[in-house]
Amino acid sequence: MRKAIFKNFLIAFLLPIPRVLMSSVLSQIFHGLMLGVLYSLIASGYTLIFGVLNVVNFAHGDVCILGAFVLMTGVLILAPLSITLGSWYFILFLILITITVTGGLGIVIERLTVKPFRKVGHMPLFLGSVAVAFIIREVIKHLYPDGANPKQFPIILTNLKFQWLGVDIRLSNLIIIAIAAALFISLFTFVNKTKIGLQIKASSEDIDAAQMMGVSLNKTYAAIYFIASCVGALAGILNGIYFQIMQYNMGVITGIIGFSAAIFGGLGNVYGAIIGGLILGFVESFTVAFVPGGTPYKEVFAFIIVIIFLALKPSGILGKKFIEKV
Amino acid sequence: MLRNYKKMRVIVVAFAVTLFSVLSTADLTWAAKKVVKIGNIDPYTGPAAALGLGMRNSMDLHIRQANASGKFPNYEIQLVTLDDASDPATGVAMATKLGSDPDVIGVSAHYNSPVALATVHIFHRFGLANVMSCAVHPDIIRGNDYNEITRIIADIPAEQAFGGDFVIGKYGYKNWSVVHDTTAWGKSRFDWFRKDLESRSGTKIQSVDGVTTGTKDFRPLLTKIKGLKPDAIFAGLVIQEAALLKMQMHELGMDHILFYGTTGIDSETFNEIAGKAAEGAIIIGQPQVSPDSDFAKTYKAAGYAEPYEAYGPFAYDATGIILEGLRRFGPNRKAIVDYVADPAFEYNGVTGYIKLMNRQTKTGGLRMKVSQDGKWVPFEKSEYATGKRKLPGK
Numbered sequence: 001m002r003k004a005i006f007k008n009f010l011i012a013f014l015l016p017i018p019r020v021l022m023s024s025v026l027s028q029i030f031h032g033l034m035l036g037v038l039y040s041l042i043a044s045g046y047t048l049i050f051g052v053l054n055v056v057n058f059a060h061g062d063v064c065i066l067g068a069f070v071l072m073t074g075v076l077i078l079a080p081l082s083i084t085l086g087s088w089y090f091i092l093f094l095i096l097i098t099i100t101v102t103g104g105l106g107i108v109i110e111r112l113t114v115k116p117f118r119k120v121g122h123m124p125l126f127l128g129s130v131a132v133a134f135i136i137r138e139v140i141k142h143l144y145p146d147g148a149n150p151k152q153f154p155i156i157l158t159n160l161k162f163q164w165l166g167v168d169i170r171l172s173n174l175i176i177i178a179i180a181a182a183l184f185i186s187l188f189t190f191v192n193k194t195k196i197g198l199q200i201k202a203s204s205e206d207i208d209a210a211q212m213m214g215v216s217l218n219k220t221y222a223a224i225y226f227i228a229s230c231v232g233a234l235a236g237i238l239n240g241i242y243f244q245i246m247q248y249n250m251g252v253i254t255g256i257i258g259f260s261a262a263i264f265g266g267l268g269n270v271y272g273a274i275i276g277g278l279i280l281g282f283v284e285s286f287t288v289a290f291v292p293g294g295t296p297y298k299e300v301f302a303f304i305i306v307i308i309f310l311a312l313k314p315s316g317i318l319g320k321k322f323i324e325k326v
Numbered sequence: 327m328l329r330n331y332k333k334m335r336v337i338v339v340a341f342a343v344t345l346f347s348v349l350s351t352a353d354l355t356w357a358a359k360k361v362v363k364i365g366n367i368d369p370y371t372g373p374a375a376a377l378g379l380g381m382r383n384s385m386d387l388h389i390r391q392a393n394a395s396g397k398f399p400n401y402e403i404q405l406v407t408l409d410d411a412s413d414p415a416t417g418v419a420m421a422t423k424l425g426s427d428p429d430v431i432g433v434s435a436h437y438n439s440p441v442a443l444a445t446v447h448i449f450h451r452f453g454l455a456n457v458m459s460c461a462v463h464p465d466i467i468r469g470n471d472y473n474e475i476t477r478i479i480a481d482i483p484a485e486q487a488f489g490g491d492f493v494i495g496k497y498g499y500k501n502w503s504v505v506h507d508t509t510a511w512g513k514s515r516f517d518w519f520r521k522d523l524e525s526r527s528g529t530k531i532q533s534v535d536g537v538t539t540g541t542k543d544f545r546p547l548l549t550k551i552k553g554l555k556p557d558a559i560f561a562g563l564v565i566q567e568a569a570l571l572k573m574q575m576h577e578l579g580m581d582h583i584l585f586y587g588t589t590g591i592d593s594e595t596f597n598e599i600a601g602k603a604a605e606g607a608i609i610i611g612q613p614q615v616s617p618d619s620d621f622a623k624t625y626k627a628a629g630y631a632e633p634y635e636a637y638g639p640f641a642y643d644a645t646g647i648i649l650e651g652l653r654r655f656g657p658n659r660k661a662i663v664d665y666v667a668d669p670a671f672e673y674n675g676v677t678g679y680i681k682l683m684n685r686q687t688k689t690g691g692l693r694m695k696v697s698q699d700g701k702w703v704p705f706e707k708s709e710y711a712t713g714k715r716k717l718p719g720k
Contacts, residue, residue, distance in 0.1 A: 027549040035543060148371040150566045152599045161577065168578045243542045244573060245566065245599060247373075253540060262366065288535075288546040295535040295547055296508050306567075 023166025028289040029282075036281025037180045038242060043265060043273035044187065044260025045228040048058045051268035052200055052224050053126050055114065059132040059302040060232055061255015063109075065248065067233025068153065069086050069140050072166035074098060075154045076145075091156045095237060106229025107222045114221060133251065140248040150247040153240035176238050183234060187227075187270055196223055234293040257299070264306045266319025275317050280306070346433055359402040364389060364642070364648050365424040365433035367417060367445075368460075370409040373539070373566040374437050376595040380635030383461060385434060388630055388645040406430060410441050417441035418448060425452030427439045429658045432457065432643055432648035439463030439511035444606060449474045455663045457647050459640030462589065463514050466685045473667035476685040478647070478677075479612065479640055482518045485589060488692045489610040490522040492705075493586050497717060499558040500529050503551045503569060505544070506562030508536040515562030515588060532556050541567055544574045551580075558584035565591050569599035576603035582609060584718045589692075592636035597700050604697040606710075606718050612636040613677050613691030614704060620677040643675030688708050 042064055049057045074094045079091055110112040113128030141147040144207075157172035191197040199220055211217060239254065240246045257280065265276025280302045287298040294301065310316070343398045347657040366385045368378035382405075389405045392398055407422060410417035418437060423432045425448055431456040434625050436442040442461035448455045450472040453639040458466070459475040462485065467477055480488070502523065516534065523529045532554045535547055548571070551559065561568050561574070575585060587596075587609040597604045615621055615634075621642060627635050635644075647666060650673065655661035665671065666682075678691055694705040698715070709715040 022640065024549060024553050028546055031543070031545045031549065034545075148375045148600060149595065150373060150569075152601060161579075163579075170577060245542065246571060247566070248541075283541075285546040289550050293535075296538055297539075 007100030008031045017172075024289075026165055027176070028285050030169065030173075032282035032285030033278070034173055034176070034242060034281070035285055036278035037177055037263045038239055038277075039237065039257055041180055041183070041231065041238065041272045041278050042254060043261035043277045044184070044270050045232045045235065045263040046259050047265070047270055047273040048187075048228045048231065049224055050262070051270075053114070056129070056259070056267075057124070058126065058129040058255065058259075059109065060138040060228065061135060061253075061258055062251035063102065063106065063229050064232040064236035064239065064254060065228075065246065065251040066105065066136050066236065066259075067098055068236035068246050069144055069248070070096065070101050070233065071156075072151065072154060072238055072246065073100040073144065075156075090247045095234075096238065099233045102233035103230040104231075104294065106225040109229075110221055110225035114225070115218070118217075118221075120234070126296055133255070137251065138250050144248070147248050150245050152244045153244050153245070157241055172241055174263075176242060179234070179238060183277070184270070184274060185233065187231070190227070191270075196220075199226060228276030241290060255273040259308055260303065262307065266315055269316070269318045272316055272318035279317075345487075347455035350584050359366040359400060360485065361404060361429055362398075362405045362652060363406050363427065363430040363437065364405045364645060365408065365427075365430050365454075365686060367408045367410050367420045367424065367433065367435035367441075368437050368641075369412040370407075372412045374412050376565070376593050376632065377460070377635045377637055378409075378437050380630040380638040381434070381627075381641035382496045383632060384625065384634050384642040385632040385645045387625055387630075388425065388642050388649070389625075390628075392649050398649075401652065401657070403652075404429075404651070410436065410438070411713050412438045412441060414441050414444035417445050421445040421448040425449065425454050428627045429657075430454065430659045431492065431659055432662050434554065434644035434648070437637065438509075438551070440509045441661050442466045443469075443510055446472055453663060455648065455651070455661050455666055457666060459644045460637045461511075463511050464518075465510075465514070467684070473685070474663050475685065476682060478644060478673075478675075478680050478682070479589075479637075480692055481660065482514050482688055483521075484688055485692060486515075486518040486522045488585070489588070490519075490526065492607060492694045493558065493584070494526050494529060497720070498608075498622055499584055499586070500718070501555075501557045502529070502531050503535075503554060503558075503563065504531060504560045505535050505537060505547065505551075505558040506560075506565060507539050507541075507564065509539060511590070512536070512562045515590075516560075519560050519562065522667055537563070537567065538569070539564070542570060545572045545578065547622050548574055548578050548580060552578060552583075556583060558586055561585060561587045561591075563587070563591070564597050565593055569596045569604070572596075572600045572607055574605040581606070582719050589636065592695065594633065594635070594701065594703060597702065599650050599695055601700070605701065607697040608705070608717070609695050609697075609702070611693050611695035611702060611704070612640070613678055613693065615618065615639045639676045643673065643677050643680065645682075646675055647673050656688060683705065 026164040045060045049055055071094055074097055109132055112134055114125060117124035117128060157175055160171040162169060191200060199215045200223060202215060261276035261280050262273050265272030283302045283305055284298040287294040346641050354511055362480050363376055366382050368381050369375055386405050390401050391607060408420040410420050424433055435455050437460045439461045443463060443466055454476050459617060461475060462481045463624055464481045504516055506516040533551055560569055564569060567589050572585050585607040589610050589612050592611045606719045622640055651662035667685055671682055680687060695702040696708045696710050698708050705711055710717055
C-alpha cells in the first residue's frame with residue numbers, strides 16, 4: 001500500500017517536469033526557427049548577388065527595410081481600397097506592389113552604382129553600396145511621416161494564436177514559415193528551370209563564356225538585382241509582421257547578421273544561406289535560453305561560432321573552394 | 327575758380343559715397359538687441375525621439391513667449407537645437423559646440439543618462455549651466471560637485487523607492503524577474519531597483535537579464551522567464567524595447583505577470599507601439615500637466631507637430647530658470663550657474679514649485695500610471711484603482 005502510494009506520488013510529481021522542460025525546449029526551438037528563417041531570407045539576397053556578380057551589396061539590409069516601409073506607405077495611401085477589394089485581396093495586392101516597386105528600385109540601384117563600375121574594380125562597387133545604404137536610411141527618415149521614430153508595423157496577418165505541446169504559436173508565424181519555404185522553392189525553380197535563371201547560373205559559373213553564348217550581361221545584372229530586391233522586400237515585410245515594429249535604421253544590424261549568415265553558409269550558395277541563417281537563429285535563441293547571463297551576448301556567441309567555423313572552413317558550410325591560378 | 331569748384335564737388339561726392347558705404351556695412355549692434363542663445367541637446371532621432379522633440383518644442387515655446395513678452399528689451403533670445411541621437415560621442419560634440427559659442431548662456435540638455443554622464447565635464451569646463459529636465463542617473467549629480475549641473479526632476483533612487491512603495495509595499499508583488507538594457511542608465515535602474523527590493527522583506531529576484539539597446543526579439547528570454555513563474559517583470563528599458571517586451575509578453579500568454587516600467591517609458595509612443603498588449607502595464611510617471619493648463623493650451627495653439635510628452639513641461643521650466651537668470655544677471659554664464667546652484671534657489675513653474683537640494687529635486691510630484699485603453703492614466707484615476715479592472719495576477 002505504502003509502495004503504491006509512493007509510486008503514484010513519484011509519477012504525479014516527476015511526470016510534469018519533463019513536460020514543462022519539453023515545452024520550454026520546444027518553445028526555444030520554435031523561436032530559433034523563426035529567427036533563423038528571417039535571417040535566411042536576408043542572407044539569400046546577399047548570396048544571390050554575390051553568387052553571380054561577385055559583389056557584396058552592403059545596402060541589402062536597408063533594401064529589406066525599405067520594402068517594409070514601401071508597404072507601410074501603401075497602407076497609408078491605399079487603405080480605402082481595402083473596402084473595395086476585401087482585406088485578403090488588398091493585402092495580396094499591397095505585397096505584390098511592394099515587391100515590384102522595391103524590385104524596380106533594385107534595378108535603379110544596379111544601373112546607378114554597379115553598371116558604371118563593373119569593370120573598374122571592387123572598391124567603387126563597395127563604396128557605392130555603402131552610399132546607397134546611407135541614402136536609403138536618410139530618405140526613409142526624412143520622407144516617411146515621423147520617420148525617425150519606431151513605428152508599429154501594420155497588422156496584415158491574423159493575430160490568432162494557439163498552443164501545441166505547450167508552445168505558444170501565432171498563426172502568422174506559421175504563415176511566415178510557409179511563405180519563406182515557398183520563396184526558397186521558387187528561387188530554386190527559377191534558377192534551375194527558367195531560361196533567365198539558367199542564364200544567371202551560367203553567368204555565375206563563367207561570365208565570359210556566358211557572354212559568348214549570347215547572354216546579355218546588362219539583363220542578367222538587372223535581373224539579379226531585381227530578384228534580390230524582391231526577396232529583400234519580402235524579408236522586410238516578414239520581419240515587420242514577426243516583430244511588429246519597424247524603424248528606418250533597422251537595416252544596419254539586420255544586414256550585418258544576414259550578411260554573416262550568408263558568409264557562414266557559403267557566399268553564393270542559396271542553400272548555404274538558409275543553413276547559415278537557421279544556425280545563427282538557433283544559436284542566438286539557445287544562448288538566451290540556456291547560457292546563464294548569456295542574453296546580452298547572444299550575438300557575440302553567434303559570431304564566435306561563425307569565426308571559429310570560418311577559420312576551419314573559410315568558404316563556409318556549403319561554399320566551394322575558390323582556386324585562382326597565378 | 328570753376329576748376330576748384332569741380333574739384334571740391336568731386337571730393338564731396340567721394341566722401342559721401344565712402345561714408346554711405348561704411349555706414350551701410352557697419353556693425354551697429356550698439357543700437358540693436360544683443361543676441362543671446364539658450365541651447366537644447368536632446369535626441370531628435372532614435373528610440374527616444376518622441377520625448378526629445380517634445381522637450382525641444384517646449385523650450386522653443388518658452389523662448390518665443392519670452393521674446394514677445396517685452397521682459398527682455400535688450401536681448402533677442404534664440405534657441406540652438408542640436409540632436410545627440412542618444413549617443414554619448416555625439417552628445418560630447420554637441421556640448422562642446424555649445425560651450426564654444428560665447429552667445430550661449432545656458433542649456434537644458436540630454437534625455438539619455440549615458441549621454442549626460444559623458445557631457446558633465448564639458449559643461450563644467452566651459453562654465454555653462456545645464457539645467458536638466460531629464461536623464462535621471464544619480465551619478466550625473468552625485469558623481470561630481472559641478473555647480474553647472476542641476477536637475478529639476480527626481481533621480482533614479484528616488485523614483486525606485488517611490489515605485490517600490492506602490493508595487494511591492496501596497497500591491498504585494500514579491501517575486502521578480504528583471505530585464506534591463508546594458509547602458510549605464512539601464513544598469514543603474516536595476517541596481518537601485520535591487521537595493522529598494524532588498525530593503526523590503528519577503529521579496530526575491532528570480533532572474534536578471536541585460537539586453538543590448540536595439541534588441542527586438544525577447545521571446546526566447548520571456549519563454550525562460552515564464553518557466554520561473556514570477557509575479558512581475560521589472561523593465562529597465564526605454565520605449566521601443568519596453569513596448570516590444572510587453573507585446574511579446576502578451577503573445578506568449580504572460581498577461582498574468584505584471585509589467586512594471588519607469589519614467590523612461592512615460593510616453594504615449596509606448597502605447598502606440600504596444601497597442602492592446604500595453605493594457606495593465608504600470609510605470610512610475612512624471613508629474614502630469616493638466617490638458618486644461620495654460621501651458622498645454624498654449625502648446626497646442628502653437629501647432630507643433632509632436633506632443634510635448636512627459637518631459638516637455640520640465641524643459642519649459644528649465645528654460646524659464648535660465649531666462650530668470652538672464653533677467654537678473656544678464657548674459658553672464660557664471661552668474662547664472664551660481665544662481666541655480668544656490669541652496670536658496672527656488673522657482674515656480676508649470677510643473678509646480680521647484681526647490682533644489684544638492685542641485686536636484688527629490689520626488690518632485692511623481693505618480694504611478696497605468697496603461698488603460700491605450701493611454702497612460704494616473705493610477706488613482708484609473709479603473710484599476712476603483713477595482714473595476716484587476717491588475718495582472720490579482
